[in-house]
Amino acid sequence: MGQFDAIGKEISWCPGCGNFPILNALKSALEGRELKPRDVVLVSGIGQAAKLPHYMIANVFNGLHGRSLPVATGIKAANPGLTVIAVSGDGCMYGEGGNHFLHAIRRNPDITMIVNNNMVYGLTKGQASPTSPLGLKTPIQIEGVTEIPFNPVAIAIAAGASFVARSFAGDADRTRKLIDMAIGHKGFALVDIFQPCVSFNKVNTYQWFKDNTYAIEDSHDAGDPMAAMALALREDRLPLGLFYRREGRSSFEETLPAFRRDKRPLYDRPMDLSRLRKLIDKKRTAR
Amino acid sequence: MGQFDAIGKEISWCPGCGNFPILNALKSALEGRELKPRDVVLVSGIGQAAKLPHYMIANVFNGLHGRSLPVATGIKAANPGLTVIAVSGDGCMYGEGGNHFLHAIRRNPDITMIVNNNMVYGLTKGQASPTSPLGLKTPIQIEGVTEIPFNPVAIAIAAGASFVARSFAGDADRTRKLIDMAIGHKGFALVDIFQPCVSFNKVNTYQWFKDNTYAIEDSHDAGDPMAAMALALREDRLPLGLFYRREGRSSFEETLPAFRRDKRPLYDRPMDLSRLRKLIDKKRTAR
Amino acid sequence: MNNTARIIKNDLSLVLCGGAGQGIQSVEQFLVKILAREGFYIYATKEYMSRVRGGSNSTTIRISSHPKRAPVARMDILIPLDDKALEHMAPRLSAETVVFGDEEAVKPPRDASWRFVDIPFSKAAIEIGGPVFANMIAAGFLAGLMGVAKAISQSLLETFFAGAGADIIAKDAAALERGYDEAAKVLERNIIAVEIDRHENRSGDILINGAEAVALGALAGGCDFIAAYPMSPSTGVLTFLAGQSLDFEIVVEQAEDEIAAINMMLGAWYAGARAMVTTSGGGFALMEEALSLAGVSETPAVIHLAQRPGPATGLATRTEQADLNLVLYAGQGEFPRVIFAPGTLEEAAALTRRAFDLADRFQVQAFVLTDQYFMDTYYTLRSLDVGADPLARHIEETDESYRRYRITEEGVSPRGVPGFGDGLVVADSHEHTEDGHITENLQVRPEMVNKRLRKLDLLRQEALPPLVTGDEGAEIAVICWGSTYPIVQEALAGMARPDVCLVSFSQVYPLSGETKDLLGRARKIIAVEGNATGQFSRLIALEMGFNVHGKLLKYDGLSFTVEEVIEGLSRILSEGV
C-alpha cells in the first residue's frame, strides 16, 4: 500500500481497461521517486483517462477537456517546487488540446505529460480520436477513418520537445520506467502510452499492441533528432521507449525573472507597497 | 492589369512591407493558372497579412483571428469546384490557429495555405509570434524570446502534410512558382513565406533573409519525408523551395459520400422530401 | 408489504435499473418496440451515469392507453438487475411498487415496505449460457406480463438480433421463452394484473427520441452539412445524421474542436450549404466568438445546443435548463438571434426545420435549445410533419454589381454564394462597407449596426406565440419552456385547477407579441424551470415587463417528474403564491 493509493475508491473504468495499469505505473513511479502526495499536482482534462487523478492520493486540478497543459503550466510557474503531471486522453491532449500541446513544447515547462492513448474517444462512446487508425469504423466515421492519424511522437520531436517517449499499458515495467524518467527530466516530457480500450476500440487491443510494437534498440541514440524522427515515422511496427531527449535546455520557470532572485513560490511572498509607490512617483511630471 | 488586381484600393500596409510582393505573387500565380476571380475564394483571419484578400478581386471570407482553415475547409466541402486559398499571418495560423493547422493537415482538404511569416505580431504592434527567433526583444518579451521557434515546415511534414514549401517574399519568382504549384497540388498545401516586417521586426529583415536562406538543391528528393525533415530541421541556413510532396492521397472532399454520385455543389441540389418521408416510415413500429 | 394482486389500469410505469453494460438498453428497445406494435402508447426516458460500464442507470417506461409524455416518480414495476439497483431507486420505491428480481443478484432487504418477487433472471441466464442473457429473460417476462403473444416476440427477436450468430439467437430465444414462463407463473400466482387498452390503429406509430426528432427536423430543413465535436448529450444528433450521410448525401465532419466545427459550418453556409452544429453548453461557450462572426458577417447558422448541468463539466450525462442566458447573450457585440426550445418531439422536428428556414431567410443565427432529458426521451407519434414542400434556398445568382451587404429597408441583403453568378461575395468579420470590405468609415458603422439589428424586428414578427393549455382567462398562469412542457401539462391536468392555465413557450427569443396579452390576463404568474436562478422568468420580466410571482426550480440533474410539479405547484399555490 503506497502513499499515493486511494483505498476503497470506486473506479468507474470498465474492467480490463488499459487505464488501470497506467494508474499503477504512475503511482509506483511516484513512490519510487520518494515524492510526497502533498508535493505532487495531477492535472487532467475530461475523458476516461482524465478521471485518473481522482483514483490517487495527490493534489488534483481536474479541469476542462483539452486544457490540462495550460493549467499545469500556470501551476508550475506559480510554484516551481511542485511536481506537476498532466494526464489525459488522446482526444483531450491532441484533439481539443492540440494547440496547447504544440506550444507547451515550445515553452518547455518542467512538467510531465502523460497521454493514455486508446486511439478513440472513450467517454463519449467510441468516436474516432486524432490517433485512430485509418479505416476504423465508428458511429460517426461510418465508412472508416480517412484522416491521417496524429503522430504525437513525430510532432513532438519536430516541435522541439526535450523528452519524447512512448510506452504500452500492457508493459507495466517500461511504463513505470519511462514515467519515472519523464518526471526526472528537467523540462517538458511527453510519455504517450498505448492504452487498450476494451469497450470501443476493437482494433487496437492488447494483442494488437503486442503484435505491432517493439522495444527501441539499445543502440538508438536518443540525442539525435533525425534518428528519433526515423523511429517516429515508422509505421510497420511501432517502437516503444525513449525516442528523444535533449538535456540542458532551460525550463520555462527558469527563464522567468520572478524566480531569479527569490525561489519561494508566489503564494509565499509578501506584497511590497513601497515599491509600487515609487513606481507611481516615477509617473509624476515634476521637473 | 490582371483580373485579380483591385485598382485604386488604398492599402493599409506600411511602405516596404513584405506583404506587397506576396500579394503580387499570389495574383500572378492565379493569373497564370487562368482562374477567374468568381471561382476563387480567399479566406483569411485577422492581422496585417489577413487583410490581403481585401486588396484583390476575388470572393473573400475574412473571418476570425486564427480560424481561416476551418472556414476554408467548410467552403471547400460545400463546393469542391472552388479554388480555396487560406492566407494569413504566422500568429494567426500557428498561434491562435495552431490546432487547425495540425488537423487540416490530417484532413487534407484541397486548399492552399499561405502564411505570411514575418516572425512577429504586426497588427498588434510587435509582440513575439510563434516563429519569432530566440532572443527577439519586444515590449512583452522584454528579455527576449525564450520559447523555441515554431517550425511550421518540420511540423507539417511530421503531421503528414501532402505538400510543404517555403519561400521568401523578396524572391518574387520562387514565391509565385511555389504558390502556383501549391494551388495545382491536390490536397492540403502549405506555403510558408518569410515576410519582412519593416516596422516591428528589425532582426529578420530583407537582408537577413537574403543572408540566411538558400535554394534547396535540385538533387533533393521531395518524395522522401526523411530528406525533407533533414532540410526542415536545418538551423544554420534556411532552405527555400519544395520540401515535400506526396501525390495520390485522396483529398478530404473526395472522401465525402456527399460528392460520390453527385458532383454538384451543395447549393445546387434540390431537396428530396420523399426520401425523408421514407426514413420516417422506417421509424414506424408496424409489424 | 401487500400480498394481494396489484392491478394496474391503463397507465403502467415500469422501471429497469442496472449497471452500464448490463443490457438494460436492449430490454428497453425490445420492449418499447413490441409494445408500440401492440397498440399501446409508449413513453420512455432514462437517466445514467457518465461511465461506460457499471454504476447505476435506469429507464422508466410508461405503457398507457392514452398518450403520456412525461416522467413519473411512481414505479408500478421495478426490475433491478444488480445489487446496487434497489439503493439507486430507493427514493422512488413505494408500497405500490412490485419489484421483480433475482433474489441472489439483487439482495433485497427483508423489511421492505414494497413487494419483492423472486424471478431467477440471473440463475436462469447462466443455465442458458451466461449472465448476458438475463436481459432477454427480463424482456420475455415483461412481454408476457403485458400479454404480448409469444410468437410476436419471437419474430421481433429475429429481426432485432439479425446479424448475430445462430447460436446467440437460439440462446436469446430460449431466454425469451424462459421469461414468458416466469411471467405465466406470476400471473398465475395473481401477483399483478395489467389492464391497458390497446388501440389497434396505433400500431404503426413513429417511435423516436429527442435526438432523432431534432435530426429529422434538420433533414426537413434541408440540412446537408454538419460539423461537430462530440459532447454529451448532443452527440445523438451527429450520430443520427452520420448514419444518414450516405443516403442523404450530407457532409458530416467531426472537427478537432468546437471552434473548428462552427467555423466549418460558417464556411459551408457561405458557400451555399445548409449547415448546423450540435453541441452542449461547454462546447458552445467555445463557439461564441464565431457566433459573433456569423452575426457581423450575416452568415446563417443553426446551432443545436443540448443542455446539461454546469458550470463547466458539471454533470455530463444529466439534465438542466441553465444555458438560456448563455445563448441569449453569447458573442461580443450586438446582433439578433432566434431561440427555439421544443417541448415535444413534434415541435423538435418542426422547430429545427424552422431554424434552418429563418437562418436562411434572414441570415441570422438560429438556436434549438434542448437538454439531456429531451434527447433521451422517446415516445410514439402518429405522424411527423416535415413540411408539404421543400424549403426554398434563399440565395440568388449574382451579377457584377453584387454587393453582399447592400443596405435594405428590412435589413436583409440578397445573399449570393461564390461561383453562382458573376458577382463576388465578400464576407467580413470587421465592420464593412456594402461590398463587404473592411472599413473605418465611422458614418457607415451605425448604418450597418442598424441594418443588422433591424432583422430582430423581422424575427419578432415571425415569432411563434406560446401555447395555452386550459382557460386562457385563468387567474393564474403557470409558465414553462422547452422540455418541461408535457410534464407541467400532465401535472396541471392532474391538479384539476380551473383557475390555473399553462402558458408554454417553444420559442423563447424573441418573444411573440401575443405573450403580453396572454400573460396580461393572469393575476399571478408562476414559472417552472429546470435551473437555479429562473432564467426564463427574468427574460419574461425583462422583455414583457411582467413579474413572476412564484418559481418552481429544479437543478439536481434530473428532470421534473409529474408528481414533483404537482407537489411544488400545490405548495406555491397554497402559499397564495
Add this chain to the structure above:
Amino acid sequence: MNNTARIIKNDLSLVLCGGAGQGIQSVEQFLVKILAREGFYIYATKEYMSRVRGGSNSTTIRISSHPKRAPVARMDILIPLDDKALEHMAPRLSAETVVFGDEEAVKPPRDASWRFVDIPFSKAAIEIGGPVFANMIAAGFLAGLMGVAKAISQSLLETFFAGAGADIIAKDAAALERGYDEAAKVLERNIIAVEIDRHENRSGDILINGAEAVALGALAGGCDFIAAYPMSPSTGVLTFLAGQSLDFEIVVEQAEDEIAAINMMLGAWYAGARAMVTTSGGGFALMEEALSLAGVSETPAVIHLAQRPGPATGLATRTEQADLNLVLYAGQGEFPRVIFAPGTLEEAAALTRRAFDLADRFQVQAFVLTDQYFMDTYYTLRSLDVGADPLARHIEETDESYRRYRITEEGVSPRGVPGFGDGLVVADSHEHTEDGHITENLQVRPEMVNKRLRKLDLLRQEALPPLVTGDEGAEIAVICWGSTYPIVQEALAGMARPDVCLVSFSQVYPLSGETKDLLGRARKIIAVEGNATGQFSRLIALEMGFNVHGKLLKYDGLSFTVEEVIEGLSRILSEGV
C-alpha cells in the same frame, strides 16, 4: 473667416492629426509632459485606425486651469500634419478653430470658414534634416504658444530623447527652436492668445492613461501573474506589467491563445498566485468555458476586458460599451461574478485592486470592464491610492482533514494551495463532493449549487453604490456607467439643470441595494450608453425594476463628446423624455 485674434481662456482644446508613423504621439507626449510640469491641468485622448503606417489618427489635448476629464468636439487649435487631416477632422472644424499647418503639405481649401495659418512645419523640417523633424517643430510651436520657457523645453528634450544620437538630438533641438520662432511670430501677429491659469503646486501630478491605471491597480492588488494574448485595446495592461516584471517579479506570459491564457491564470491562482488576464470581447468569448471552470471549481479570477466595437472583429481600435451582457452571462451554467466599470483613472486603479481582493476573499471571478477610449485617455492626477496596507492573501495552511469545498454557511470554503500544509487540494470541473472529487450524487448537487450561489449575497453586501452628482432628490436622474462618467458629468455641469442629477455606476454587477433608493426618487430616468441596445438600462430594469424612459446611445466607434451629451440630453429632455 475671422481675422481678429482668437482668445482662448482657461480651457484650450488642441488637436493634432496625421498618419500613423508621422510622430503625433511624440508631439503629444512631449507637450503633455511639459505642460503638466508647468502646472496646467492636462487631459488627452486619441482615436486611431487599425494600421501601423498612414491613415488618419488624431489626438485631442485639453489644457485647462480646472480639471477637465472629457473629450470635447470643439477644436480651438488644430495642427494637421498631412493632406488627409483636414478631411478627417472636418466634422469638428468650426469657425472658432484656428488651423496651423504647412500650406503645401496640408492643402487647405480656399473657401474655408475657419482660419488657416501657414506655418512651414514640413519645409522647415526638411531644411533641418528631414520630414521627421516636423513633429518637434510643432511641439516647439505649441510650447511657445503656451508660454513655456524655451529653456524648460530644451531640458525636457534632452531627457526625452536620451539614448538617441547626438546628431539627432541636435536636430530635434533645432526643430524645437524653430517651432518657438514660429510661435513668436504668430503671437506677434496677434492671431491667437491663450490665457490659462497655471497652478504652481500642481506640477508634480501623476500623468497616466487608463491602461496604466488598471495595471497599477493590479499591482496594488498584489498581481504577481499575468497571462494574455495580445488584443487591442487591452494589450496596454500586459505591456505595462511586462515592463515591470523584473522589478515586481511578476510572471508574465504571452499565451498561444486566449484559452491557454485563462487556463494558465486558473492554474496560477490554484497554486496560490494572484493572477489576471487582459483581453477584449472576442478574446474573452473564447475564455468563457474556462470562466465557467473557475465558477465551478471556485478558483478566483481577475479579468480585465477592454471593450471595442463588435460583433466579431468589428472596429479593432475603436470604442464601445457593448460587452456588458457578454460578461454578465458568460459561461455555461450558473455562478456568481462581480463586474466593475471604472469611470476615472483613480477608480480604475482602486477597482482593479478591489477585483483582486474580492476574487481572493470570495473565490469568485471579478471583471474590470473598460474600453478603448478609457485605455487611451490620460490626464493629471494629484495622487493614486494603492491602499494603506498590502492586501492579505486569503489562503490557509491545510491539514490532513482539509476539504477544498467544505460547505459553509456563507458559501466560501477555506482555500488551501498545494504544498502549503499537509492537506491535499483537489479542484474539480465536475460537480463534486466537499473533498473535490467527481460525484454523481444528486443530493450533493443542489447543495453545491446553492453554496456557490450564496456567494452572490456576499458580493451584493459589498457592492459599491453609484455616485450621485448634483441633487440626490432631482426629478430626473441620468444614469451612466464606466468610461462615460466624466463626460456626462461635464455635460450636465454645462447644462445647468438643477432638476437633473447624475447617477453613475462604477460597479455594474451586482448592483448595490442603495441603487433602489437613489433611483426611486427620480420621476424619470435617462440612460447614456455607448452601445446600440441599452444593455445597462436593461440591467437596471431587470435588477431594480425601474423603467428607463429615455436613452442616449452611441455606437459609431467613438466615445461621446461633451457636446454630444449636452445636445442629446437636451433633446430628450425637451421631448419631455
